[in-house]
Amino acid sequence: MFKLENCVSYIATNASKNLAEGFDKKLKAYGISRVQWTALYYIGRDEEMIQKQLSDLMRIRESSTTRLIDRMEKEGLIKRKNDPDNRRKVSLTLTEKGRDLRAESFHHGEEYSYYISQDVSDEDMKTFMKVLDLMIKRADEY
Template identity: 40%
Template sequence: MFNLEDCVCFISNKCNKEIIEAFNNSLLPYNITRPQWIAIYYIQKNESITQKQLSNLIDSKESTIVRLIDRMEKENLVERKKDPNDRRITMLCLTSKGKSTYNEILPISINFSKNIIKDIDENDLIIFKNVFNKILKNSKTL
């Protein structure tokens, strides 16, 4: 008989919600949201990036990214710049405040990641990641 509490989808969703809430709470004192942090992370990692590229990395709709970047631009975290080689392309770059926020939040993120997996054997983590990647791959074929 089917038991929802044993369903991988139910367990992973519940776990994901708890992790997101805990991470959001860790960001509250810094006046930044989790989506803003993720955008800042990817923009910093790539030095500059288009909204479409960011949308693909975050796996979010471009319209959602546009609204996110609009808010971040108002908060002086990012700026849009025309690509010098192709003025049709707009690149996203971190402002000095965005870079400062990256440097401030990165240790918080690293610490959170370490704490969320504490007391879990490294081999178990490898298996966990492999299994979740297979589940993700399977879900894309449904």
């Protein structure tokens, strides 16, 4: 008989919410959300990025990305630049304020990842990542 408590997607969703909420608490001191932090990470990593690419990397709808970008632009963290040859193509770059905030908050991702996994052996982490990758691949194929 099916039990929701044993359903992989239910367990993963609850785990993801827990982990995300913990990281959000850490980032609150910087006045940004985990989603904004992730956008700062990707845009800063590539220095300039197309809005659609950011949507794909973050696995969120383009309409959600647009709202995120609107907010971050209003807060002075990013700049948009429209492609003169293609109106739908929008490039994103970090402002000085965005680069500074990224640099200030960047280490928290590594610190949080270390903290939550410090009691997990390297072997168990490799197994976890392998199993998770397989399940994500299967979910994408479904």
